Amino acid sequence: MSNVTVIGEGAVVRGRIQGEGDLAIAGRVEGDVEVSGEIVVEVKGLVAANLTGQRVVVRGAVRGDLVGAESIELDAGARVVGDARAPRIRVAPGALIRGFVTTGPREPGATKSRTAAASAARPAPKPAVAPKKVEAPQSAPAAKKAEPPKPVAKIPAKPAAKSAPARGATIAGARPGPPAPVVPALRKGAKAVHKKRA
Amino acid sequence: MATTVIGAGITIEGDLSTDDDVVVQGTLRGKLTARDGVVVEAGGSVEADIASGPAQIAGAVTGNITSTDRVDLQNGAKVVGNVKATRITIADGAQFKGSVDMDV
Structure with a gap:
């Protein structure tokens, strides 16, 4: 347990977090996160960043893309606005997600952009990549309903x-x-x- | 446990500010602000200015340390930078290059 990094409640990190080990976020993080181990966003965690890890577990709020090499778990109470990509994704009842969800094995040319991924997948004649794709549509309406309106910066x-x-x-x-x-x-x-x- | 821990093998590039304790076993580049204590353990590395309460340094720090309380440079510490604190101890075996500013 020596390699566990904790961003405590009340702590604010503005910048990049990367390296080997696990990460638990109970505070605020603004900036990209890339670790080799497990990322846990605790109930009070607020993340405005892309999260990349072996396993990503969200119980708090995340604005950014989630990429799990192994799995992504959204527990009840999780709020995610962003895309999620992992071989296995679990969305618990009560979790909110607004974004593009991709499960299945990692595609070789997979990109973060959904439009690029969609256009790349369409001209392929063989359905070799497509059937593994599983989406979670049932969670989308709930997310839209309960998600508080984000403050949009008005251009003067x-x-x-x-x-x-x-x-x-x-x-x-x-x-x-x-x-x-x-x-x-x-x-x-x-x-x-x-x-x-x- | 509101303590923030930067584990060994983890690098944070940017600012870290908290009202509680910070323990650095990994690497922090940028700026470190803690209202409470800061502990840089052996093997930990901070390339940043530190503003904190009591600070215990056993690892490497490059940057100025400003403490509202005491600063302990322990055996194995390697500090390059100025230290401003009300109390300071430098243990035998600690490496230190910089100036000390104490309120007298």
Whole structure:
């Protein structure tokens, strides 16, 4: 048990964790995790990272992809937003997962991107790779229902448009090439209304 | 057990901050902030500035150690960096290169 790493409750790690041994996360981890042994995300664990390990057990919350060389287990109370890939995956009742789930033996050209994996699998004439694929559709609706809405960073479009002319002038002065086209932020139909009034 | 342990064979590259104890048996690169004690065991390696409560160093530390309590450099410790603490002990056999700053 000397090779067990514990991220205690209240601890925050921002960065990469890698190496040989097991890992238990009861705190927060932001950054990728890649260990040779077992990864356990405890009930109070909060992970915003991709987790790669021999066995991945989730009882807390994970935002990121899970890759298990042997297995992935999502216990009751687990919240996962991300893809899961392992030869064996267990999703307990009460666990939430939103993402692409792939079981079966590891495909040689398997990538993290689901679109790339799908397009690669489609043109193959032999169903050699396909039948092993098992998905867990029953958990998907529950995940959608119970998953709290994630705070989406809104892009402040309006202030940028207002300050665009001034910024464009400075850029034009600094650059030798032609200035960036500055499009006045006019509402659609604003000119027409103006003409009509005139 | 809210203690954070970095096991032997594990490397963390980045910041680690906690309100509790930290035990380093593996490697930490980046920054280590603990409100409570920090123990760097023999074989453990920290390439980071350490800000903590009481610190016991038996492994290798490259970086400054700032402690609100005492710092013990034990036998086998290898420390390169400045140490700031209220109390400090340097055991026979500890290697230390750096300056010591104590509130007098």
